[in-house]
Amino acid sequence: MTVCNRYAIRSAFFDIAAPADNPQQIADHARYIDDGVLLIEKGKIVGLYPWQQGEARVKAGWSLIDYRGKVILPGFIDTHIHFPQAEIIGAYGEQLLEWLERYTFPAESHYGDMHYATRMAAFFLQQLLSNGTTSAMVFATVHPESVEALFSAAQGLGMRLIAGKVMMDCNAPDNLVETAESSHRQCQALIRRWHGRGRLGYAITPRFAPTSSPELLSAAQRLREEFPDTWLQTHLSENPQEVAWVRELYPDRDNYLDVYHHYRLTGRRSVFAHAIHLDEAEWDCLHQTQSAVAFCPSSNLFLGSGLFRLQQSWHKGVRIGIGTDVGAGTSFSLLQTLGDAYKVGQLQQYRLSACEAFYHATLGGACALDLEDEIGNFATGKTADFVVIDPAVTALQRLRDDKCQDIMERLFVLMTLGDDRNVVATWVNGRPVWQTDCQEVAA
Template identity: 65%
Template sequence: MINYRHALRASFFDVTATADTPQEIAEKVRYLEDGLLFIGEGVVRALLPWEEGRLHLRHSDEWIDLRGKLIVPGFVDTHLHYPQTEMIGAYGEQLLEWLTTYTFPVESQYSNSGHAAQMSAFFLNQLLSNGTTTALVFGTVHPESVDALFAAAAEQNMRLIAGKVMMDRNAPDYLTETAEQSYQQTRELIQRWHHHDRLGYAITPRFAPTSSPDLLEAVQRLREEFPDTWLHTHLSENPQEIEWVKTLWPEHETYLDVYDHYGLTGKRSVFAHAIHLQEAEWDCLHRSDSAVAFCPTSNLFLGSGLFRLQTCWQKKVKMGIGTDVGAGTTFNMLRTLGEAYKIGQLQSYRLCASEAFYHATLGGARALCLNQHIGNFNVGKEADFVVLDVAVTPLQKLRASRCHDIYEQLFMLMTLGDDRNIAQTWINGECAWRRDGLEEAA
């Protein structure tokens, strides 16, 4: 007998194991048109076809009826900035000017713990209402920003990784700190929050241009003291940024070499963007088992360039999808995958639906070294998932009626879908968010 708290009947799609090629993804897809998911104590107990699963019900009518809905693993967002939520969609600049004009002034507000708490609650609601159950998040330089975010995430029992920005040069005085101050405040935050419930800490130097050698040495010390933390920063987003790094760090061959020199590459190191990489940088990412975050929406919005997804596969570098709010213009992973498809098309790479959903779920979990915990419906995985209403607009309903299989349906979702398609979001085996008006029978 299966020991469960909830049993949900719906259609299910996931990828059952990590993959090293797009072809492997297709071989590991699982689709149940009529399935029954058993969850208990926050984890998956079983996923079975309905006719088999119904035999394990304690009572024949003891299940949540979500027929007509599609359940997929919760979306994993591998890079975004919660303080930038309030300046999303800011007009007219590329990366460096955008930081100076919009980002830094907004981030100055987060020394106020009340403001940080208010925006943390709004931010997490945006994640949940868009089906995102795990995220790797930038705070600001202020410890208050991270305390507020972690406290709000702990209330939701979310699996969230975040960190305070570390920054000691080439930024406004009101956002810079000394290397020692940054080290001490980060160390205290790690001790307070890392492994608290489902939370994890990411050591977060903003990027090489705002980091002195002393600061990166402090980051290195922290990484050595707390080797199971994450490292989260930016890499090769913009050509002007790369040229700036060359002038600041002339002794290093490449942008990534700056981080590698200080021991900051490796397992649980996630580098956002990685658009304009040299061959040696790809090789270093692979050799060190580092990961990258592909942020299609923000890359297009800021005019930064086109991420080379095919090269990422060829070089065997772990990769997840990032919305990169607020340069990214949506929290919604469906819309973000649609932009990823277009970036692929511009480079003659056809991103199919099964690969796209893999990157947004199990692939993202792998990039964060969390694939043993989340990313699919294998027995024992944490029960984080999203219930999708596959057709909520007249156009979607028309298009869905012409879909011949699950792959067409998924592709329709990632090209026409948005937050309206999110019916429910479940965190650790409990419904954490639901769209008003959705009827459910238990």
């Protein structure tokens, strides 16, 4: 495909046009155009129109891409994933704390090698793109090299990526712990080098409370005060044994979240992964501080951690996004992850609709990351990040698709039966960065 600055993309389109405070608002804001055209100039969305209205706006010199028969969605947003854990995906037999010791820490020990980290960064980003994920919030390792490799690769692709060096100074293998001061110093350097460069953002990343001394959390607090427009990401209340351990380590704090809140690490642009075993005070604190949660259904099921209370997040007014949480999550595919989210809801008598599910994976995720003005739907002026989906690539999918009555049923079947095979192309910043096949026509 010829790369140019102006594209007209013809296809069917689905998005959620505005943020929502409840599931019914999502349905009210849902937009589906069966035959439309998306106009893109210099990486930005100029407009989305029904074809009959938009055809006349396609000017000479624009590249017309015909994806009819497909459905185009805003690029998927993964709000919690681990860059170094792709190589341990599907590791057998452990729950969280044992899984970290047996699989995670040994895998992460290799990422101080820049050559190794660079090779794995390229693999990791291609896995995201081939699954339709265009933006992500990512954990690296304690090694600055891991962040350098990841940001360098993402910058070359024009991706919207938020990532950070893991901060960890206790209760971990000797070769992975650092001092609070060295962690602060290395993070400072990485923030100054990468934060705000292109579409990259830095996330202050204490792994979780058990591997964080009070001195390390104070260092994270200083970073947040020095660089207030950065993000913060960490883990919260994933596993009952973890919660009990935090209570032992920080007996003076009211609850697990209060450990972070005490060091002023809650707030807008703070994203807490999992948040399964929360008490009412923790939910209220998340709401009051405008903190967000990454719902990671696949990993929560795989590690036996528990069931996230999605309905409670709506009731408490807490913003959420969806996280694959690779490698405890067993797929880079947000389609498969949404299928698991539906099952988690069913086990709690909550019926997660396709409309709500795709909201969490697109505009809802953008809201969780405080990026709703930049990505998440096809609003004019936003960055042109999107995924082209063929909803019927297997014999079973074609059989089932023929029986669908409307777009909502097609989307539900897609998140039930879909995976990376359904991704035809992924566009980032107004250009194709991953594709199987497409047709280009001169306008």
